[in-house]
Amino acid sequence: MRASILTIGNEILKGNTVNTNMAHIGHILTYAGHEVHRALIVSDNPEEIAWGIRASLEAGDLVVTTGGLGPTFDDMTVESISNALGLKTEVDQRELSFLKERYAGRGIELTEGRLKMVRLPAGSRALHNPVGAAPGVYLRHDNKTIIILPGVPAEMKAILDSILPEIKSGDRKYAQETFPLEGIMESSLAPLIEKIMKKWGGKVYIKSHPQRSEMNNPKLNVEVSAWDKNMKMAMESVATVVAEIKENYRNYIGK
Amino acid sequence: MRASILTIGNEILKGNTVNTNMAHIGHILTYAGHEVHRALIVSDNPEEIAWGIRASLEAGDLVVTTGGLGPTFDDMTVESISNALGLKTEVDQRELSFLKERYAGRGIELTEGRLKMVRLPAGSRALHNPVGAAPGVYLRHDNKTIIILPGVPAEMKAILDSILPEIKSGDRKYAQETFPLEGIMESSLAPLIEKIMKKWGGKVYIKSHPQRSEMNNPKLNVEVSAWDKNMKMAMESVATVVAEIKENYRNYIGK
CATH class of the missing domain: 3.40.980.10 (MoaB/Mog-like domain)
Structure with a gap:
């Protein structure tokens, strides 16, 4: 709703x-x-x-x-x-x-x-x-x-x-996790975020929040969230995507 | 504007x-x-x-x-x-x-x-x-x-x-002063605020913000503000109204 x-x-x-x-x-x-x-x-x-x-x-x-x-x-x-x-x-x-x-x-x-x-x-x-x-x-x-x-x-x-x-909605649950990423510019991470979001077809939402300027030792907070019909499914999607970003982001540094 | x-x-x-x-x-x-x-x-x-x-x-x-x-x-x-x-x-x-x-x-x-x-x-x-x-x-x-x-x-x-x-607007200036009032309920002060605002014909604005519950040793922040064509006039209006409230509010306690 x-x-x-x-x-x-x-x-x-x-x-x-x-x-x-x-x-x-x-x-x-x-x-x-x-x-x-x-x-x-x-x-x-x-x-x-x-x-x-x-x-x-x-x-x-x-x-x-x-x-x-x-x-x-x-x-x-x-x-x-x-x-x-x-x-x-x-x-x-x-x-x-x-x-x-x-x-x-x-x-x-x-x-x-x-x-x-x-x-x-x-x-x-x-x-x-x-x-x-x-x-x-x-x-x-x-x-x-x-x-x-x-x-x-x-x-x-x-x-x-x-x-x-x-x-309270009975059939819509929201889960979210936010974690910091250091050493990567928001604009370098952007293609990875886009790729993952496309793969999940709108089921998961990822947003990066720059905490410092891009060029000077960048730091981001990355927010991953999902809506699902129960909390367990929403939390699982979020955890999977968080892991996916953490495993892959290094390949995007400096790009 | x-x-x-x-x-x-x-x-x-x-x-x-x-x-x-x-x-x-x-x-x-x-x-x-x-x-x-x-x-x-x-x-x-x-x-x-x-x-x-x-x-x-x-x-x-x-x-x-x-x-x-x-x-x-x-x-x-x-x-x-x-x-x-x-x-x-x-x-x-x-x-x-x-x-x-x-x-x-x-x-x-x-x-x-x-x-x-x-x-x-x-x-x-x-x-x-x-x-x-x-x-x-x-x-x-x-x-x-x-x-x-x-x-x-x-x-x-x-x-x-x-x-x-x-x-920056050249011909509209804003002045404001906020001060605390203890021991008077917002609903007791309300008639005084209304009376002063009417007297000033919309030139001055007064708003009370309760900081604690009405009945239990009440505390308000009172905000007085004015728009005028120069800063001196706006500040004078605010100062006059602040003085007016401070002089009169005791008469409204417990009413």
Whole structure:
């Protein structure tokens, strides 16, 4: 199944915050059997969020979003996604009771900003947040799954963990191994990679990542990965290809 | 001027690599006077790259891309962008001579994979890479500017630095200050932020980032930023608002 990730937040676009959320979600989804095909970062702006959710759904059957669920004026993810998909929002009664406990129970007013956090798309399911106030959202729409998560990393991770058993793919497994190669240029290794990938007919994917400049004592990280219907088969393909590269790369040095 | 950033690479989507390139480019562009409006990450796939450049151009007058310029089979950024924009590619003679020196000068064959690195969109300008082999590209298209950079961070940074004087905005400056606030919940501070932002009529932007859970000894980072026609004015606005928040936030604790 193809997946997309949508991050909402100006602080990411300005480079104030490195998007580690995206990397975490990408890693989790990949090992849960979903090929992440596209990732988008949009600003805190209703039109951009609407564009983002449409472009994400276009590329994936599973869309995970992060950011914009809090109590401040610029937290507008749920409302913007609901509008974009033509859904009304309604207060989740169970989450409202948690919120009442959390705030009203301590004599703190349930302001409009706080109430907004439990106003969820009609037909969705709240994903309880064990760390913070704003719940996540699980939504099925047009035969696709949308999971809306907060941007605070600890909250995002906890909710994603809680929903993981439900979104794990049963019949697609991903295996990967990365190893260093020294003394060979990326451009020298390229023909070997191409040859092996052709032989495997798309079943195995090989990517080289230069760690130093080509000409000056080159160093690469080589990543070998495979998708298969079970983990054992995927791991075997990866191990075979890693061995094949290690046995043959010396013949390509200096070429 | 609005800007977009396009990152190309499966390793980002899988979460193998955290997208620090995006953060670096976002930071540099913001302080060069460009509002980064959208950032996209696409897989090493010609159709996705084509989609990515179109969606980036739709949102920005300046588009910076990173990744996919190397000598391997899955480095296809320049060709895919050229195809998407209806441009032919042609060998850059000056960069070809650098390449010849680099490889042929040491008895290394100029393979198709290596040659690909100096085949640039017709009408573009090569941005020499002082660190690695693949040059960047400066391209004007439909009154917009596209800058194509490698994905290796040191190479991306060096080329971006070299072109920065040309893309700096003369009449838009950005100033920002971030400070911590302890003992106040994000949802308690929210009405103050909203009030100040309304008073400034969109001239100043305030965003709070929770560092800990709301209920448990809360801690926020508060980011205040402003765009203005000169740096002095932008900095003054930011300093005034920072002082305003610090003076008033205590009145909002526990509300």
